[in-house]
Amino acid sequence: xxxxxxxxxxxxxxxxxxxxxxxxxxxxxxxxxxxxxxxxxxxxxxxxxxxxxxxxxxxxxxxxxxxxxxxxxxxxxxxxxxxxxxxxxxxxxxxxxxxxxxxxxxxxxxxxxxxxxxxxxxxxxxxxxxxxxxxxxxxxxxxxxxxxxxxxxxxxxxxxxxxxxxxxxxxxxxxxxxxxxxxxxxxxxxxxxxxxxxxxxxxxxxxxxxxxxxxxxxxxxxxxxxxxxxxxxxxxxxxxxxxxxxxxxxxxxxxxxxxxxxxxxxxxxxxxxxxxxxxxxxxxxxxxxxxxxxxxxxxxxxxxxxxxxxxxxxxxxxxxxxxxxxxxxxxxxxxxxxxxxxxxxxxxxxxxxxxxxxxxxxxxxxxxxxxxxxxxxxxxxxxxxxxxxxxxxxxxxxxxxxxxxxxxxxxxxxxxxxxxxxxxxxxxxxxxxxxxxxxxxxxxxxxxxxxxxxxxxxxxxxxxxxxxxxxxxxxxxxxxxxxxxxxxxxxxxxxxxxxxxxxxxxxxxxxxxxxxxxxxxxxxxxxxxxxxxxxxxxxxxxxxxxxxxxxxxxxxxxxxxxxxxxxxxxxxxxxxxxxxxxxxxxxxxxxx
Amino acid sequence: xxxxxxxxxxxxxxxxxxxxxxxxxxxxxxxxxxxxxxxxxxxxxxxxxxxxxxxxxxxxxxxxxxxxxxxxxxxxxxxxxxxxxxxxxxxxxxxxxxxxxxxxxxxxxxxxxxxxxxxxxxxxxxxxxxxxxxxxxxxxxxxxxxxxxxxxxxxxxxxxxxxxxxxxxxxxxxxxxxxxxxxxxxxxxxxxxxxxxxxxxxxxxxxxxxxxxxxxxxxxxxxxxxxxxxxxxxxxxxxxxxxxxxxxxxxxxxxxxxxxxxxxxxxxxxxxxxxxxxxxxxxxxxxxxxxxxxxxxxxxxxxxxxxxxxxxxxx
Numbered sequence: 001x002x003x004x005x006x007x008x009x010x011x012x013x014x015x016x017x018x019x020x021x022x023x024x025x026x027x028x029x030x031x032x033x034x035x036x037x038x039x040x041x042x043x044x045x046x047x048x049x050x051x052x053x054x055x056x057x058x059x060x061x062x063x064x065x066x067x068x069x070x071x072x073x074x075x076x077x078x079x080x081x082x083x084x085x086x087x088x089x090x091x092x093x094x095x096x097x098x099x100x101x102x103x104x105x106x107x108x109x110x111x112x113x114x115x116x117x118x119x120x121x122x123x124x125x126x127x128x129x130x131x132x133x134x135x136x137x138x139x140x141x142x143x144x145x146x147x148x149x150x151x152x153x154x155x156x157x158x159x160x161x162x163x164x165x166x167x168x169x170x171x172x173x174x175x176x177x178x179x180x181x182x183x184x185x186x187x188x189x190x191x192x193x194x195x196x197x198x199x200x201x202x203x204x205x206x207x208x209x210x211x212x213x214x215x216x217x218x219x220x221x222x223x224x225x226x227x228x229x230x231x232x233x234x235x236x237x238x239x240x241x242x243x244x245x246x247x248x249x250x251x252x253x254x255x256x257x258x259x260x261x262x263x264x265x266x267x268x269x270x271x272x273x274x275x276x277x278x279x280x281x282x283x284x285x286x287x288x289x290x291x292x293x294x295x296x297x298x299x300x301x302x303x304x305x306x307x308x309x310x311x312x313x314x315x316x317x318x319x320x321x322x323x324x325x326x327x328x329x330x331x332x333x334x335x336x337x338x339x340x341x342x343x344x345x346x347x348x349x350x351x352x353x354x355x356x357x358x359x360x361x362x363x364x365x366x367x368x369x370x371x372x373x374x375x376x377x378x379x380x381x382x383x384x385x386x387x388x389x390x391x392x393x394x395x396x397x398x399x400x401x402x403x404x405x406x407x408x409x410x411x412x413x414x415x416x417x418x419x420x421x422x423x424x425x426x427x428x429x430x431x432x433x434x435x436x437x438x439x440x441x442x443x444x445x446x447x448x449x450x451x452x453x454x455x456x457x458x459x460x461x462x463x464x465x466x467x468x469x470x471x472x473x474x475x476x477x478x479x480x481x482x483x484x485x486x487x488x489x490x491x492x493x494x495x496x497x498x499x500x501x502x503x504x505x506x507x508x509x510x511x512x513x514x515x516x517x518x519x520x521x522x523x524x525x526x527x528x529x530x531x532x533x534x535x536x537x538x539x540x541x542x543x544x545x546x547x548x549x550x551x552x553x554x555x556x557x558x559x560x561x562x563x564x565x566x567x568x569x570x571x572x573x574x575x576x577x578x579x580x581x582x583x584x585x586x587x588x589x590x591x592x
Numbered sequence: 593x594x595x596x597x598x599x600x601x602x603x604x605x606x607x608x609x610x611x612x613x614x615x616x617x618x619x620x621x622x623x624x625x626x627x628x629x630x631x632x633x634x635x636x637x638x639x640x641x642x643x644x645x646x647x648x649x650x651x652x653x654x655x656x657x658x659x660x661x662x663x664x665x666x667x668x669x670x671x672x673x674x675x676x677x678x679x680x681x682x683x684x685x686x687x688x689x690x691x692x693x694x695x696x697x698x699x700x701x702x703x704x705x706x707x708x709x710x711x712x713x714x715x716x717x718x719x720x721x722x723x724x725x726x727x728x729x730x731x732x733x734x735x736x737x738x739x740x741x742x743x744x745x746x747x748x749x750x751x752x753x754x755x756x757x758x759x760x761x762x763x764x765x766x767x768x769x770x771x772x773x774x775x776x777x778x779x780x781x782x783x784x785x786x787x788x789x790x791x792x793x794x795x796x797x798x799x800x801x802x803x804x805x806x807x808x809x810x811x812x813x814x815x816x817x818x819x820x821x822x823x824x825x826x827x828x829x830x831x832x833x834x835x836x837x838x839x840x841x842x843x844x845x846x847x848x849x850x851x852x853x854x855x856x857x858x859x860x861x862x863x864x865x866x867x868x869x870x871x872x873x874x875x876x877x878x879x880x881x882x883x884x885x886x887x888x889x890x891x892x893x894x895x896x897x898x899x900x901x902x903x904x905x906x907x
Binding site: 057059062084085088089090091092093096097099101104105106107108109110118119122123155157168171 | 902
């Protein structure tokens with residue numbers, strides 16, 4: 001701690017511009033950090049936040065150059081002008097970085113211990129290789145890895161996501177750098193793990209007096225970790241100030257829009273989520289009042305379901321009606337996967353993805369399935385859609401028995417149940433025109449369609465999802481992420497299904513787009529009288545859109561009930577951890 | 593690891609047995625009586641019957657099959673119907689020649705491909721990298737017999753530095769062996785090297801865009817240092833796959849080079865046997881090739897396990 005306390009300024013960035021020969025990516029970026037400062041850099045994809053951190057590290061991709069000045073305590077000159085050899089001495093020693101995806105950021109063929117040791121031996125901050133190895137184990141212990149000796153001997157794939165990110169942090173902090181750069185360090189992690197890793201980062205930098213530059217798109221994470229924030233949009237810093245100031249009294253319309261769209265607890269006069277366009281009416285959560293969670297409880301029922309009519313009535317109806325005629329009924333579902341090839345003498349090891357899952361979904365219900373990675377929610381979804389067969393148990397979807405059905409018997413099911421997938425880029429064929437993508441579900445074998453009618457239907461769907469009519473002739477890569485997700489929704493709805501299954505439909509989207517897509521989904525579910533099954537790891541999103549929820553953990557439903565029951569009064573231990581770990585903007589600000 | 597190896601060995605054995613069945617019965621499906629082929633069209637029926645009994649081809653196919661297949665593990669391939677010679681010593685001789693030629697060629701090819709491919713990847717925007725890439729493209733397009741003929745023309749005929757053809761076993765006269773093996777190995781290796789250079793280049797380029805290389809740079813490692821310490825082992829996995837496939841293909845693919853340089857290898861033996869309708873020799877050579885291919889796969893699988901901890905079972 002004493003090491004960093006002496007210098008008055010840790011990092012001084014002046015007039016930093018980054019660009020290629022033809023394009024400016026970041027212009028006029030200024031930042032001043034004192035030792036121990038914790039600064040958040042907020043922005044959506046394409047805002048220039050990641051390229052800015054690359055410039056600070058001197059690791060810009062080929063063809064991208066920076067101008068301006070970067071001064072770092074411990075180095076006399078301007079980092080922008082420093083040679084790579086000089087930068088090598090600074091990287092990993094005076095400043096270090098933690099990346100987003102810990103699995104790919106670690107070398108898969110090298111044990112974790114040596115990877116941590118390497119940063120010390122390459123900077124000669126330890127006298128010998130043996131000392132580096134011993135120190136690596138200490139570092140792994142300091143990031144609270146259970147059994148650090150064993151972790152040091154493990155390969156990255158043998159650790160969990162959270163453990164890998166801890167190891168990354170141990171590596172970054174090994175030389176006790178003055179500045180730690182974290183680029184979306186918890187975005188790839190599960191909710192419960194995210195909270196733990198954030199706490200660890202916060203604790204580690206506070207303890208050591210390390211300056212933290214934290215890059216994220218997630219405003220609640222920033223509210224949790226940082227004292228000061230910079231908001232970036234289109235390569236420029238549009239707003240800067242203390243976290244309290246910026247979040248409670250945003251000056252720039254973009255900041256206000258971003259705040260409004262991230263705040264899933266707040267809705268506009270129509271009960272819809274705020275978007276960047278409607279953000280003017282948004283009132284940021286006031287920090288000074290420190291609203292206790294209890295105070296906000298009465299507001300929730302208003303905020304949750306967008307249609308007032310469904311608030312009171314849907315629930316009892318949903319409970320009464322479905323017992324006679326549920327759209328989906330699942331009973332004692334099991335799915336066992338072999339996880340390896342069988343060897344000559346041994347059976348393949350198995351994984352129980354689902355262990356006795358039962359539930360019913362009533363017509364018109366908005367049914368949320370919440371769980372972390374490995375909880376079995378994706379397997380459940382695949383079985384519902386007839387893409388996978390259960391090992392045992394029964395599944396009925398809109399009158400179709402799915403379990404044991406042959407591929408051709410599933411035609412009917414596929415008309416009744418459609419899916420919107422998570423990744424809007426990967427799930428659309430890049431070589432098909434949008435018209436053909438949307439029309440494809442209608443071209444089921446054995447059906448005659450006339451092309452004029454088809455064209456009309458596609459045009460109607462495009463209108464319904466808020467895309468221009470000329471979108472039909474274009475290709476998926478010509479659209480943004482949010483627009484592509486609209487195409488997916490149009491494709492799912494064109495055959496007028498009864499059930500719409502959405503698999504993490506907004507987790508790949510930017511915050512401002514997320515609100516728009518959620519509003520659209522919500523509207524369409526009402527307009528088309530759909531039954532919605534919404535699978536997500538994000539409790540805030542599920543809370544907004546669903547009226548009933550099941551919580552899954554390790555292949556079982558640990559708790560089910562109405563959304564408000566689950567969120568306000570979780571009964572199961574796991575649900576409580578999940579609810580407590582999930583971050584909402586209001587709570588994080590209140591906790592400060 | 594032990595179980596994985598054992599499983600692979602059993603798979604090896606099963607595949608081999610299936611291959612013997614396929615090869616034997618496909619060969620029998622080809623019309624033509626070996627005795628007739630050996631004696632010519634004007635042979636008398638008595639002589640034909642005598643010869644058939646001598647060959648054993650008058651016995652049921654199933655008996656013939658077991659007779660042949662059970663002899664294989666002991667290296668007993670039988671007697672050629674055409675040359676009336678024992679096939680085994682001939683094959684063992686030829687296999688040695690082919691293996692020496694091909695393994696040497698592959699080693700030289702890798703010695704060319706790894707440094708040049710890596711360099712071309714690192715400098716993929718520079719003129720030098722692009723030139724290597726272009727030359728390797730050219731190498732892929734040149735058939736190896738053409739490379740062989742050109743080498744003979746320049747080094748043997750023109751400059752007279754090396755013998756144009758022939759073969760001396762390394763045990764007999766090592767100096768002469770080297771002199772004679774140099775040009776054919778170079779002919780094979782230049783083309784293989786060009787192909788592998790392209791694979792090494794794309795594997796290294798793939799690895800260079802990986803996150804862990806960025807991590808290595810952020811730790812303060814230099815560009816080349818991070819590539820050598822973290823990149824090359826990762827890149828070696830896809831290169832190993834291609835090398836094993838190429839190696840198997842090269843053993844028979846070397847036949848043209850064997851012709852150009854008059855080398856008594858397995859490839860020319862197979863070609864001669866096919867020309868002479870020497871049924872038993874053809875099927876024996878094919879089985880040897882199957883065995884070599886399977887052994888390569890077995891070795892490669894062990895190498896994968898050593899290179900990539902993610903494959904190790906139970907790890």
